[in-house]
Amino acid sequence: MLVRFDVPRTLNTLFEDFAVSESAPSTRSFPALDIAEYENETVIVAELPGLKKEDVKITFEEDVLTLSGERKPYEIPQDARVLINENRVRTFNRSIRFGHDVDANRISADLQNGMLKVVVPKAESAKPRTIEVK
Amino acid sequence: MENIIIPVADVYETAEEFVLKLDLPGVEKEKINITIQPGRISIKGEVDTTHRDEARLLLREIGLKTYYREFNLGEGIQHQAARAEFEQSVLTVILPKTDAAKAKIISIR
Numbered sequence: 179m180l181v182r183f184d185v186p187r188t189l190n191t192l193f194e195d196f197a198v199s200e201s202a203p204s205t206r207s208f209p210a211l212d213i214a215e216y217e218n219e220t221v222i223v224a225e226l227p228g229l230k231k232e233d234v235k236i237t238f239e240e241d242v243l244t245l246s247g248e249r250k251p252y253e254i255p256q257d258a259r260v261l262i263n264e265n266r267v268r269t270f271n272r273s274i275r276f277g278h279d280v281d282a283n284r285i286s287a288d289l290q291n292g293m294l295k296v297v298v299p300k301a302e303s304a305k306p307r308t309i310e311v312k
Numbered sequence: 313m314e315n316i317i318i319p320v321a322d323v324y325e326t327a328e329e330f331v332l333k334l335d336l337p338g339v340e341k342e343k344i345n346i347t348i349q350p351g352r353i354s355i356k357g358e359v360d361t362t363h364r365d366e367a368r369l370l371l372r373e374i375g376l377k378t379y380y381r382e383f384n385l386g387e388g389i390q391h392q393a394a395r396a397e398f399e400q401s402v403l404t405v406i407l408p409k410t411d412a413a414k415a416k417i418i419s420i421r
Contacts, residue, residue: 212374214367223362225374227320227335227401252333255326262323265335292337292401293362 208270209245209294218305220298222274227292228265234294238282243298246271278304315377319357323383327415330389332405336379338362341398346405348391354382355403388413 209224224245226234234247248269254260279301287296322333332353336344339357347354357379363369385407393408 207373210373211371212363212369213371214363214369216364216367220370221363221367223374225337227337230400252322254324258324258326258331260322260324261330262321264320265322291340292335295362 207272209272211272211274213274218300220276220280220300222294222296222298224272224294224296225292226289226294229289229292229294231289234287234289236285236287236296238280238285238298241276241280242273243276243285243296244271244273245294245296280304315375316380317377318381319355319379321381327409329409330407332383332403332407334379334381334403334405335401336398336403337401338374339379339401344396344398344403346396346403348385348394348407350391351385352382353385353394353405353407354380355405356380357403 209226211225212223214221214223222243222245226247226249228249229247233250234245237244237246246269249265251268276298281299281301284299285296287294289295319334319336321335324331332355334355336357338359340360343358343360345356347356359374359377359379361376388410390408390410395406397404397406
């Protein structure tokens with residue numbers, strides 16, 4: 179028969195947080211997005227920590243760009259004791275509607291350092307034009 | 313003023329070690345600073361902008377920020393043996409326990 183115990187002192191005093199700012203871990207929409215417009219394209223940046231590119235799905239349909247996917251849970255050893263568990267969002271789905279025509283075939287995306295960057299080129303009709311005065 | 317954000321964390325312990333996992337999206341590995349001392353560990357990471365100067369920002373939820381979080385540590389951690397990994401912008405810090413703090417299995421004769 180086996181008996182198992184831990185050293186209580188370490189357990190009880192470890193990982194007691196103290197805050198450094200008023201903002202608690204973010205509970206806003208997930209993922210957080212930046213949308214930046216340029217002359218010829220729109221760039222969407224999404225914060226996706228812990229995701230691999232195969233965990234993310236990007237679709238464009240009827241003027242709507244949709245980012246969806248799932249964050250896979252960590253592999254935690256079976257005998258582990260969880261002390262802090264703040265990561266609750268596992269699946270996500272966010273859509274952005276475009277008010278102008280886009281060149282859907284040239285939409286590109288990459289994921290680096292937990293930041294997904296989607297580049298949506300404008301269609302010719304949506305690019306700014308300079309009008310010459312005759 | 314610097315915008316300081318507390319990164320989301322997961323922490324667990326096994327018989328051998330404590331494991332901290334923190335989300336640091338947008339932080340380059342070189343911009344992460346981990347300081348460990350008896351009784352405390354602090355983790356800091358700075359986010360740089362990804363936008364070019366001429367961008368017109370239609371939505372800004374990410375912004376510039378510095379992630380910072382501290383944890384109090386109890387006794388029984390081998391500070392010198394702490395190690396860290398950074399993958400998919402998740403920082404993993406492993407803090408091995410000292411032999412005295414490790415879970416003991418005592419067999420009854």
